[in-house]
Amino acid sequence: MLTSPWQSAVIDGEVVACKEDDTPDVRALHSRNYTQEILCVWAFDLMELNGEDLRPFPLVVRKRKLEVILRRLDHAYVRHSELFKNGEQLLAECRLRGLEGILSKRKHSPYKSGKCDWVR
Numbered sequence: 001m002l003t004s005p006w007q008s009a010v011i012d013g014e015v016v017a018c019k020e021d022d023t024p025d026v027r028a029l030h031s032r033n034y035t036q037e038i039l040c041v042w043a044f045d046l047m048e049l050n051g052e053d054l055r056p057f058p059l060v061v062r063k064r065k066l067e068v069i070l071r072r073l074d075h076a077y078v079r080h081s082e083l084f085k086n087g088e089q090l091l092a093e094c095r096l097r098g099l100e101g102i103l104s105k106r107k108h109s110p111y112k113s114g115k116c117d118w119v120r
């Protein structure tokens with residue numbers, strides 16, 4: 001049994017259908033053309049850990065903590081959405097792979113619900 005220093009976590013993520021190459025298949029999920037075995041969760045952000053509200057912390061801090069948790073969890077159906085240094089290069093790669101796009105957050109910004117400065 002895996003012991004963990006974490007008792008609870010609130011993670012911002014999205015359930016998606018994944019293709020064999022591990023890329024998300026948004027159309028399959030929306031059209032309900034998938035089997036349960038190909039569903040996975042892309043985890044984007046960590047909002048709370050062990051009852052501590054992490055939303056005021058910068059995104060880079062929250063993502064670092066999330067990465068540690070997910071690496072230790074090592075679950076086949078949970079994917080980590082990593083930080084990228086070059087947004088234009090990432091968007092070009094998304095186009096090449098036929099992906100829907102990216103959601104961009106400022107790396108030093110707190111987590112804000114509702115209207116925020118995220119760019120899709």
